[in-house]
Amino acid sequence: MSDSPTDILLQPLTIKGVTIRNRIMSTAHSSGFVQGGLPQEQYRRYQEEKAKGGVGMTMIAGTASVTPDSPNKEAGHVDTSNDEIIPYFQELAKVVRSHGATVMSQLGHMGRRAIWDKDYWLPIVSASTIREPTNHSFPKEAEDWDIRRIVRGFGEGALRCKKGGMQGVEVGGAYMHLIEQFLSPLSNVRTDAYGGTLEKRARFLIEVLEAMREQVGDDFIIGARLSGDEMRKGGLTQPEAIEICKTLVSRGLVDYLSIMGGEAQDHISHPLAMPGMSYPVAPFLYLASAVKQEVDVPIFHAQRITDVRTAAAAVADGHVDMVAMTRPHMADPHIVKKMVEGREEDIRPCVGANYCIDRFYIRGQARCIHNPAMGREQEIPYEFAKADESRKVVIIGAGPAGLEAARVTASRGHEVVLFERDAEAGGQVNLAAKAPRHEALANIVQWLALQVRKLGVDLRLGVEATEDLVLAESPDVVIVATGGTPATAQVRGAELAVSTWDILSGRVEGAQYVLVYDDNSEHQAPQCAEFLAQRGSKVEFVTHDRAMGQDIGLTEAALYRKHLYQLDVIFTPDQKLVEIYPEDDRLVAVLESPYTGEQEERLIDQIVIENGTLPLDDLYFKLKPRSRNLGEVDYHQLIAAEPQRVVNNEAGEFALFRVGDAVTSRNIHAAIYESVRFAKDI
Amino acid sequence: MEVAAFLFCVGLGLLVLGALFRISKWRQGRRDGEVAAPWVLARRYFVDVHDVVSRDVYVARMHVLAAGGFVASLMLLAVAVVFGDGSRPLLAMGGIAAFLMGCGGVLAGIRRYTSVRPSRVSAGAYDLLPIALIGLSAFLCLTFWASWFEVQVEWWGAPEVLVLAGGIFGIMFLLPGMVIGPMRHAFAGAAHLIFHPRQERFEDQLAATGLRWVDLTADRIGAGSANDFRWQQLLSFDACVQCGRCEDVCPAHAAGAPLNPKKLIFDLWASSIGPKTDKGYRGNRDAGGEQVRQQTTDALIATDSILREETIWACTTCRACVEACPMLIEHVDSIVDIRRFQTLHLGQVPGKGTEALTNLRETDTVSGKRLEHRDRWATDLNIPQIAEGQEVEVLLWLGEASFDVRGQRTLRALIRILRAANVNFATLGKLEADVGDLARRLGDEATFQDLAARNVDALSRFSFDTIVTADPHVLQALGKEYSFLEAEFPVRHHTQFVHSLVQTGRLTVEALEPKSVTYHDPCYLGRYNGEYDAPRELLRLVGVDLQEMPRSRQKSFCCGWGGGAAYTDIASEIRVPDLRMQEVHETGASLVAVACPNCALMFDGVAEKNADVIDVIELVDMALPTGMGQ
Amino acid sequence: MTKLTRICVLLAVGVNPANCRGRRSSVDAQALELALRFGEQNDGACVDALHVGSPSDERSLRDYLGMGLGSLSILAPEPGVEPAATAAAHLSEAEYDLVLAGSAARDGGASGVFPYQVAKQMALPVLPDVTHLEESDGVLMAKQARERGVRQKFEVRGRSLMTVSPLAPAARLPSFVLAREGTLRWVNSNDERRIDPSAEVLQSPKMRAALPMRKSLATFDPNASAEDRLKAVTALKGGAGKLHDAMEPELIATEILARLKALGVTPD
């Protein structure tokens, strides 16, 4: 019998009369779930789920823009520039607070990080006219009236939050948003009262906080999120950051501080500001800790604190007062609940794949790489109700799709048999986890496998499912999650090439001079290139796209570049592989520019082709005629999250579904999401 | 007739002498406690003893014939001799009685001399009983027959002399033997029934399950040597028949721990009023107690004592032996008496017992935690704490389990249920000290009384309708063992209370999908407090299909935690919980429902479990209609 | 040398870390345990105990009696009297061969210095953190707890004071009856030296309500260049990076073992 080491996290924290029930929170972040600048049902449900799960506080919005020249409506951000927001805030606050959680909102202005040709097509504003490298805007230098209106905007925004039932507001002064653009010498070269010395650079922030305080009064929580060290040449340093914090606190402008590390001005600074699996755990805790030493307001901190024990240590050792586990809450909003129930191992872990952030940047909505329910709370429950009748479900393939299907159907109370050809569960994820810096991907399937075992699924490893084996189980439902097999490019001599699977699995050793040809635009090819280069191969990365990893989001794409450049990999975009032929004991790759039609060659030792996968679907087609739905899926029912009711064959013995790469080449999230969509209604 | 009369007189004479001798032995014991009037004997014999004996029909029959026939025939003989009444009906009855005794003898013979003999019965002198009965029966039959036909028996004739020998042996074995020989139980047993050390048990079985209070100012506390026992206890050792029923039901013995209740009683007898050696013992011994021991000192526990230290610490105080004893002997009381001496006089407690007691003395918790931290784990539930002048329906007693993740899960379920049923409840917060059950079972009466006083003081400051606890040991302590402070609190086990909630319609549960579940009766809920049905009712309500284990209800088999056994942790061949989980496995159930956090703890500790462990209340919680109890 | 016979254990009242309640100090109790065991193993060795200070918490003191002490001497110096000197005087009078005490009766940085003050007064050598005491043919042997589970062995020739480590054998459970019946004996000593009040003020630390403790993290030089700061955060500490390739396992094993010996982590 012993106190759990995580008990410390269950101590309430009171700020200005608001008592936060525990020390775990979720910070403000872009999700893309906000429609028309207003937090509506999708966003509400998303936040509510965390409250249900026991989170102490959730900071909503990730930039709630205070003026129209900061993105909102079209960018899935919150628009607090007018009173229309108030009732939506009220509804959201009511829902979240009804579960005992505290809710606050961040306010912000993205300045030059905004995009000019969206929303109202207003000119972008910043401290100075320096161009922003990621979003490519050329900002105007903020004039006196710009500063006036934005400061006013913050003030009015704060008041709207208060009226909206928010229990506090936070100034988004980090991630190179407008306020940091003023604070940081990297982006502020003004010579007037708002630029130059630290004091002058901080003036804008101080005016903003004063305006907010004036509007909301003294008994309302105001906090600020700031960088504790930009870690960029010529950027804000730790001593400067601490100086700012001390000023804010000594002037009584903030009731707490939320400290992060790094900034977000260009591509490579994003993965650092939102560190994923390539980084150590809690890398920037020391920055928050250093601030806590200097000031006596509560200190919050986020950034890769992925497990509750690390969180507990951070509080117990006196580094911070609140630990933000934002991405972990996307992976599993019930962290606190499971922690207090002593079910830590059941917490779906944040593996740090950064799919959430990257997906937001490339497709406008955040998704968790392995929690399909995040942002889809209306559609997918977190606890599955027992089915009316227990059915016999046979699933073929224990990759992410198969495992998730097994997890869901088993927790619905069905009897589940799960066949896996390999000796271990995990499918392609095990392969991906072999890639450098991506070991943690394995946790996705480790967790699923553990859950499946706990739910008593009959997991048959090393058993290749055949038609007879499946029918022998006389199933009511069969789910085919057999995944795929590498597809080779449609070029002459393709048989001379090897696949990324061959390399990552270690079946084929990397040669001296290797050409990696990417016809997928996803993670596989860059991972393989890094794997090879790290082991001493000279790699040329060729793709038909404009650039390497076209469909990889901001943070991961940047990291691949960083590491591949370090490993001296050569990038050759805009080239198509058209032919391979042998010469002596080496290979010749024929490349053709799709634009000029010119061809050139490479004399190398090895060609690795990434061209996605082709479905392993023999078993599916064997079973199809005996199934009730003949494999057909009604997409309307699927989208409406209704049970599949298709019946094409009265004599059919079972319903048959095909999920994941067994259908067509996609990714982990797709596989898991597709599984749960069918499984939840079986 | 005269011969018979003569023998009878001699036997009777010896009996009286022996009786006086025995009584003198008993008088070594402490005088303490009430005694009853002799006439209660009949009721206690024909009701209480019969209850137990009749569980074994064969033995019951045998005993009726043998004992009945014996008593009847000798009485008739006496009448015949004293009043010289040679009337034929009397002689006929005498003959019949004697014959029936013979039949009893034959039944006894079959049981003892054939393969049906159970290993638990002791051999030695006991095995002569059938011969004695048959011999005496033959002799008396002949005597009565002779006087019927008014013929003189030529006792020195060839066959007659055998019958005579049988008669002499029978009389001597059965009459004086009744006080000095193996038949002691007849005389001592009768006396034991009258002067039983726990008179209250005849009014109410369950009243006697609480341990007896001791005066901490006395210069000797507990039993360190024979004369520390009350004389009724010494007498009770004499009453043992060595039938071995206790041995059959003892979890410690089954697990191969150094404890066999039958041998324990023999050792207590031998080292107190007996021959100071266990040479004469002819039954199964306890693990490690194989060789004969000779005792020189009076100390019950010493290097050379017959009784060994590990024996008294191996007991789980599950009371199975007490329930099984046809002579109504109170094994547990005597064990605890010895433990009290070991702990309070010598400070010798094996294993983790020392640590547990130190924690209890210093922190009022078994695990040495801050009382303030008792509900730390439930910050998110914000459980209300009771305040003076505030009126609550239920005072929720969290207990030691609230320091253990496993126990916390149960308490969460319970709290959800209370909320779902809109029960107005609160806890004592940091005023709740350990109830002292463990301390008391480990013989630390001082700490127990200290804790009890503290808790009573706290409880009496607040007003509540009833205390509810998930821990049967709390139920026992608060409900029964605080009476020495004139403190009576209404306490209910969570299964009892939640069941009543359902009955009164305050709580509705939906049936779960069918699971096969077996239920383990906690000793302190079942045998100690007689609650067997509430948990089963709840299980029925949530619609699981209940697979009973062969040993359930009164016959339930301990989990091995009780009496601090989990802390003293005396080495045994197998662990008790492993045995019980085996029984669980045999039912084929996938879940074993428990109603005690300590049982849960023990079963969770079993290395290869093939069934999950869950508290009944957790199942009820699962069966709450969705949305309730949030 | 003379066969060791007389031990005195200095006993203070401790505090339970879980709740601030007074109790027998666990490590002092361990010191007493060590002494009692020694007494049991070597007949003729006698064990006394001394509590210096006011017997405010009698229950805790009686717990020591409960461990098997016949009686416990209490030396309660007048306020302002130098306790160490007083105690020393009392102890030297009785001519103990060995004085034992717990390494630190309570928590807090100030704790554990009293035995040293006494030792200084008595000019006894101090052996700290003892876990084991035994006498073999007239020679007293002691084991001392060092870092990383090491036990340092000492031979003791002559009188000394030892402090007992928390790693020593656990103390026995106090017997309720012995605690009840043992006697607390008030004694006094001929040395009534006063404390120099000025020094008193100078030395004794000021008390204040506990402020949260803060563990220092592996921080990085704030004045280093941005690149270095960044590297310090993201890249983990690197080693000398000597790489041996294509070596036979046999050779590797030999090299590793040699290295381990050189670093002194494997017993020869």
Add this chain to the structure above:
Amino acid sequence: MSDSVARRRYSLARLVSELQRQVDRKDLRAAIHLAQMPIQSRGFYTSQASRRLRKDPWARRRYTVAASGRPRLDVNAGLSKKVMQAGATSTPKPVHRVVDPERFVIAVLDLEAGRLTAADKTCLAAARQIAGLDPGTAVIALSDSDAVGLPEAGADRYEVIPGLRASDGRFAVEAALCSLSIQMTCRAFVFSDTALGRHTARSLAAELGVTPAIGAHDIGSNYCVTRCQSGESDAVHEGLMVLTAKEGFVPPVLSMSFEAAPFQSGVSLAPAESSLVDLGPEFSPADDVALEEAPFVLCGGGGVRDWQLFNDLAVALNATRAGSRVVCDAGHLPRDRQVGASGRSSSAKVYLALGLSGAVQHLQGIENCEEVLAVNTDAAAPIIKRADTSYIADADEVMSEMLRQLVAPE
């Protein structure tokens, strides 16, 4: 992995070591390739067979052969990058100098075979906290033998006083230190928070008649704080401080380097006969020692297949066992043996990693280990970067060899 593969690695790596690791593999290969190339072509030439233009992107980088005979690139950041990865070079730290100081902070070090222990580093850091960068105050490190790494650890001066750490309980040491405090203004005496350190601190305090601060968790220029009364309150020590610092509560010295110049206090230990005779150490079974405490940790990873062998070796070496997350998940070792960010951390003198690839989070757990030895089949595994010495080999083979040699008679 197939033998051929392994062999290829060996040969490669041999080349590498031949070039004394200054030359990165790829540049070496580039050089080799340069040699193979038709010189005239400069990497652009038309294939006889296909009549198409052939381009060799590598050839665009100009290679020259340096006087050293090693290939060298004139434009390639790669090389310098690799050197930085080796971690050896980083900008030299500014040195803090004190000239004829009049105030002193005395740090008494234990040392282990002439090396600073973790506790010693904490001790010096604590002394530094008190002295700050005040040019008038000097931190003097006292030890009974020469020590390496004093400048980085924060010592302005050092003095070797033979017999200083003798643990014979006599008061010679304290007397010596006392005389120091008399002949010069000492602001504080700081000791390593070890059995010996605490001992000397207490007895010195007794000697000086001050209250020691054992296990101070907050140390400033003129005060230090210890926690007492079950954490209810703090004791703030001021004036002349005698203290040991609580492990992990003193920030390490980073920004500066210090003189660590020899110092002559003139004090020496009065030879005194002691009745305590040190008979040397006795080792206890290593597996009983907590991971954080263990001096020697044997850590197994996924590359270990024979766990019986692993355990036997641990016993034979008297090493404390540890494992990676995977290993503990798989149940080869108990959970409390897991080293890493979410597990326990080790500060062992020697950390022998067998078949362990070393995920970032695991390496976080061994940051404070003094020497890391690694045996692994994959030369690209992260642990190789962290290790001080790495061997490319199969863990099981090496283990059985070690065991054989351990049991084999000398």
